[in-house]
Amino acid sequence: xxxxxxxxxxxxxxxxxxxxxxxxxxxxxxxxxxxxxxxxxxxxxxxxxxxxxxxxxxxxxxxxxxxxxxxxxxxxxxxxxxxxxxxxxxxxxxxxxxxxxxxxxxxxxxxxxxxxxxxxx
Numbered sequence: 001x002x003x004x005x006x007x008x009x010x011x012x013x014x015x016x017x018x019x020x021x022x023x024x025x026x027x028x029x030x031x032x033x034x035x036x037x038x039x040x041x042x043x044x045x046x047x048x049x050x051x052x053x054x055x056x057x058x059x060x061x062x063x064x065x066x067x068x069x070x071x072x073x074x075x076x077x078x079x080x081x082x083x084x085x086x087x088x089x090x091x092x093x094x095x096x097x098x099x100x101x102x103x104x105x106x107x108x109x110x111x112x113x114x115x116x117x118x119x120x121x
Contacts, residue, residue: 004039004041005039005040005041005042006041006042006043007041007042007043007079007080007081008043012041012043012079013043013045013081015033015079016031016032016033016043016079016080016081017031017081019033020032020033020079020080020081021033021107023103023106023107024103025099025102025103025106026085026087026099027084027085027087027088027091027096027099027103028082028083028084028085028088028099028100028103029082029083029085029103030080030081030082030083030103030104030106030107030109031080031081031083032078032079032080032107032109033078033079033080034077034078035077035078035079036077037076037077037079038076039076040074040075040076040077040078040079040080040109041078041079041080042067042079042080042081042082043079043080043081043082044060044063044064044081044082044084045081045082045083045084046059046060046063046083046084046088047083047084049086050084050085050086050088050089051089055089059084059088059089059096060084062088062091062092062093062096063082063084063088063096063100065093065097066093066096066097066100067082067100069097070097070100070101070104070110072113073110073111073112073113074104074109074110074111075108075109075110075111078109080107080109082100
């Protein structure tokens, strides 16, 4: 994922945390903040409670991979932060993607295309 798609600065993270709305499921918490921009930006936070550095980096890679695959269905005018919870450490990439679809749908950031809607029915 290109750097232009990332929330990197501490100021931007704080802005989304304090001004944004949160939504959660068992594996992830998502904070979102509406902005006027060409594409969405994402920040990923995986705390030390999740595991050692190897585990945390693996979780971040799975989240980034899932977001990259879901990019066309994600609303473009948002900054959002994904915070991983403890169960995310034991999840496969497919499970992470399914859980992210769930939490992003709850946050009203994800809009499924026709193929996804047909496969769920």
